[in-house]
Amino acid sequence: MNPFEYSPALESTAIVEIAERYNLFIDGKFVTPKSGKYFPTINPANEKVLAKIADANATDVDLAVGAARAAYSKVWSKMPAAERGKYLFRIARILQERAREFAVLETLDNGKPIRESRDTDIPLAAAHFFYHAGWADKLQYAGVGIQPRPYGVVGQIIPWNFPMLMLAWKVAPALATGNTVVLKPAETTSLTALLFAEVCQQAELPNGVVNIVTGAGVTGADIVNHPGIDKIAFTGSTEVGKLIATSIAGTKKSATLELGGKAANIIFEDAAIDEAVEGIVNGIFFNQGHVCCAGSRLLIQENIHDEVIEKLKVRMAHIRLGNPLDKNTDIGAINSAAQLAKIRELVTAGGAEGAEQWSAPCEIPGEGFWFAPTIFTGVSQTHRIAREEIFGPVLSVLTFRTPQEAVEKANNTPYGLSAGVWSEKGSKILWTASRLRAGVIWANTFNKFDPASPFGGYKESGWGREGGRHGLTAYLKASN
């Protein structure tokens, strides 16, 4: 029994007002859905219903696209670029002012620890608006000609793992480049997007520039298939990404797709071991492992395997799982029952295929969706847990003998979103990084994000980049 058991330190929810039900945000106003339907959104930490969310149908999507089109033709594309930038700066500042409100709401709806929503998601979301605000009147320097043009109306579909941050990744560059948007948040995490709609009103953003339609996959398909959409930006599973690519083939629509991953996190024998262990923990257990770029395949040089695993277990015993609103929580709730079932299915498969499971000794709350941080050792490349994206706090540990073998194993996946390399030898890091086929490679760190840094994948991890100059060009048509 540890005498220094931290008392609960709960973030107050008083700062957030959650309505009983939420309507669609179309043309600057909250409007009831033509579908007449609503669905519940729950707090995954206690399974209680937080609010009812409008379920947009094809008619609702059509209205949203119409509003976005009108705003594009009449207002947004005609506005001087510096003026567009001012709106983005205004939104960024409001996000900072209301950061605590957003953080609490994100944690309630998503299940992620308040420490992460407070210190990572919301500050980064604001940073994306600030970064792109600065670009708005400098697009001639984006590298696609002196007078690049926006696409027009962009349909944006975002996932549930970083609801507000993914919104910022999508909306900020689209607006900065002069596009208008129809955005659909994931059905389990709509609330911060709807609060963002309020921010758009507060910033007096012209009506129709941002439209938010809530709903499930069907609503997303309505956006993808709507003829008035000029471009699709999607973050989510590779499976859905492929469907989208198929749907838009042969149309005028282009797409940015940010899909799944099965990142290798490579630990060389000459790594700073203790910080590498921190990097492993951060790589796979950040946000309950609900991270497309998570370091879910740990590749350890065989001669330090036992030492690293021993230290990793000691470290994992300190991970604090529990109430996401507790400021000391490290691992929050799994976002949904469906996701929990998927994690359990793959973990069962891991055991059945002969890998050895170890889970951190933490108490699992009685209600809500939870999964203890888990590692599998003795994993082979052929195991499902080494190939399929688990999207949960589950790490597969493999070994390698030489740098060549590390690179070969790391690249042996249909994905190619991210990778990590740990070594104190600079030349080895560069040698390895230049051979890894992944869009983002972290050296001696993991899961670091910055608006100025392009993010995106090789192979089946996606098309295009988000963030930085590269991300900006995804929303611009070249000119001569």
Added chain:
Amino acid sequence: MIIDASEGSLKSFLKTLPQVDEVGVHARAAMLGTRSIKTTSKAWAIDMAISMMDLTTLEGADTPGKVRAICAKAVRPDATDLSIPSVGAVCVYNDMVGVARRTLDQIGGSSIPVAAVATAFPSGRASYAVKAQDTMDAINAGAAEIDMVIDRGAFLSGRYGEVFAEIVKIKELCGDKAHLKVILETGELVTLDNVRKASYLAMLAGADFIKTSTGKVVPAASAPVVYVMLEAVRDYYSMTQTRIGVKPAGGIRTTKDAIKQLVLVNEVAGPEWLSPRLFRIGASALLNDLLLQRMKMRDGYYASPAYVTLD
């Protein structure tokens, strides 16, 4: 241990230690600094921090009167509330050891050890004969804990054998009469790699405690430095089954600072180190802030600083 005291052996052992990634350590230490310690855990932490304090006066202007004053404070930090624990030790220069020891014995503090800084503290720039005499003086006057400084010059020029040998010899002088704390003066070692190497050097040479700083050099007990030292004692324990203590000193002035130190202990070395036997905090002004916070928890409001004594 497969090493001996020879220069070559020490060098090759220290080379086997994994490197420290400064950025990673700073990030982790900062994250642990965001732990929010409230209510009962805060109350526990305040009392634990008081009992871990090496209440210190190390001034050129120290007098017997000043030393008697801090001894009184050490035994009963607040005479109006006897539920407050005594501090871990009183830490003074060696010529003040006798006065401190006698005072403590007279006022019911016989269980509180006197720690003496020794070996030409704080610079350590003296011959070994002088350092040995300094240490013996303190022990003879009743010091039960010796806070020695390492020879940073020798360390930085790579003469690890000299640093090691000096610690071994001082440890021999301490024998079973005094605990040995080895001050690394991390502010002069600068890099965290050096902090890790010096920590191992001191532990291998027989230190009972490794201590960050003299308090005379800035920076002193920064969170990243303490973090690396706590990792060192944790890993040394898994190699040798021996638990070495850690003492941050210098710059820890507020209750918040002290609680952050305890969080580091808890989550890096482990809860076994949460005891005055294995963790001490070298400080002076800290005690009054702990007392004020303790009153706040007891009474529900902040008392005026006039309610704690200035000694």
